[in-house]
Amino acid sequence: MGLNYEKNFLHMEGVNVKELASEFITPFYCYSKKVLLANYGELKKALPRAEICYAVKANSNMAIVKLLAEQGCGADVTSRGELMLALKCGIPAEKIVFNGVGKTINALTLAMQYGVKQINIESEEELDTINQIGIKTLTRANIGIRINPDVDAKTNKKITTGKAENKFGVAWPEALRLYKKAFQMNGVMIKGISIHIGSQIMSLKPFEQAFKKLAKWIDQLEKEHIIIKNIDLGGGLGVVYNYKKDKAVAAKDYAKLIDTYFKRFKKNIIVEPGRRLVANAGVLVSKVLYNKNIGSKKILVIDAGMNDFMRPALYHDAWHEILPCIKWNRPVNKVDIVGDVCESSDIFGRERLLPELKRGEFVAIMGAGAYGSSMSSIYNYHPLAPEVLVEGKVFRVIRRRKTYEEMLDEQLDDIKYGLKK
Numbered sequence: 001m002g003l004n005y006e007k008n009f010l011h012m013e014g015v016n017v018k019e020l021a022s023e024f025i026t027p028f029y030c031y032s033k034k035v036l037l038a039n040y041g042e043l044k045k046a047l048p049r050a051e052i053c054y055a056v057k058a059n060s061n062m063a064i065v066k067l068l069a070e071q072g073c074g075a076d077v078t079s080r081g082e083l084m085l086a087l088k089c090g091i092p093a094e095k096i097v098f099n100g101v102g103k104t105i106n107a108l109t110l111a112m113q114y115g116v117k118q119i120n121i122e123s124e125e126e127l128d129t130i131n132q133i134g135i136k137t138l139t140r141a142n143i144g145i146r147i148n149p150d151v152d153a154k155t156n157k158k159i160t161t162g163k164a165e166n167k168f169g170v171a172w173p174e175a176l177r178l179y180k181k182a183f184q185m186n187g188v189m190i191k192g193i194s195i196h197i198g199s200q201i202m203s204l205k206p207f208e209q210a211f212k213k214l215a216k217w218i219d220q221l222e223k224e225h226i227i228i229k230n231i232d233l234g235g236g237l238g239v240v241y242n243y244k245k246d247k248a249v250a251a252k253d254y255a256k257l258i259d260t261y262f263k264r265f266k267k268n269i270i271v272e273p274g275r276r277l278v279a280n281a282g283v284l285v286s287k288v289l290y291n292k293n294i295g296s297k298k299i300l301v302i303d304a305g306m307n308d309f310m311r312p313a314l315y316h317d318a319w320h321e322i323l324p325c326i327k328w329n330r331p332v333n334k335v336d337i338v339g340d341v342c343e344s345s346d347i348f349g350r351e352r353l354l355p356e357l358k359r360g361e362f363v364a365i366m367g368a369g370a371y372g373s374s375m376s377s378i379y380n381y382h383p384l385a386p387e388v389l390v391e392g393k394v395f396r397v398i399r400r401r402k403t404y405e406e407m408l409d410e411q412l413d414d415i416k417y418g419l420k421k
């Protein structure tokens, strides 16, 4: 929908990507407003009564978060920084849920000051800490407990979060004990229960396994007279990265499953989609630096690297389509598309069939809207890739590239900055 060839030129909505790339220094991220809003619209239509809390870590560009905020979307944040960003983008605290195994006292204090919808607790020490802050500041923190349901999300090992061997959440018996403890505390208010079993989940089955357990646990809580308001189902809905192989779960089927297990409770449903809202709304545009051969292997070196887009290097089976920005008839080669970073894992695609590309031509790495820019770094001392948002025929820069001078300046040896509280 966002990305199309028009007369052999790749377009993001109405903008010719090659022309855009000629105007900017590559690499840069390019997003489609239309796709972003369509993704949100699809979920909202399927889940009209649920609170959709966008997982900001998937893409924390403020222009993106603001667009979602304008639609009435809430936020799932995982740090003090994300919390401040969500608030700054106009998302009210009562639409923000706070997740993460390692929330700091500063972050928790801020979240409680604003009165966020729900802080999902992941350990007894965290519960005690929150209670102490609450007592000290005469507030009650809205809390939920994140339960590790011990189900296999059948996704990449590195993005599975709901198995007992993962670091997330607490096991049910422990959760029940914590709920009873929290019930007696003066610094907290029990609001909900939460799970999040993993990311890029491509079938309903793991969701169903987790939902079944969760429904049983809510029944048990009610039996103990611990009444919650919110059922937070986490994120994890997968997207199509490989058009030949992948099939994503339809939003309406996901919604139906939620109804099947939770309608009877008549509570607020929270979902925390990240990837599903932004992944296919963005591409990473990069320039071909060199062609080279090692033996019979053909290699295309591009000016993006794992510092810009880490997924292919981090998750070995992460597959991203790579498209030439101009598609005309040329001989097709089998090539490895590699980044410019000094790491062997810095490979965007292996043995891909691509038309012969010359130095200075551009390619677009698809499905780069989620966990792309937000996971990027300056490794090898490259500035962070800028970001451009397209709307129809218009584009605007929503994150500029830092100059090398700015990057060098941050490193001046001055204790006034950064270290002091």
Ligand SMILES: *Cc1c(COP(=O)(O)O)cnc(C)c1O
Binding pocket: 055, 057, 058, 076, 099, 100, 196, 198, 199, 200, 234, 235, 236, 237, 272, 273, 274, 275, 276
């Ligand atoms: C990362 C995360 C999400 C979002 O996951 P997606 O797979 O991007 O939908 C939601 N909730 C929690 C707790 C997370 O850690």
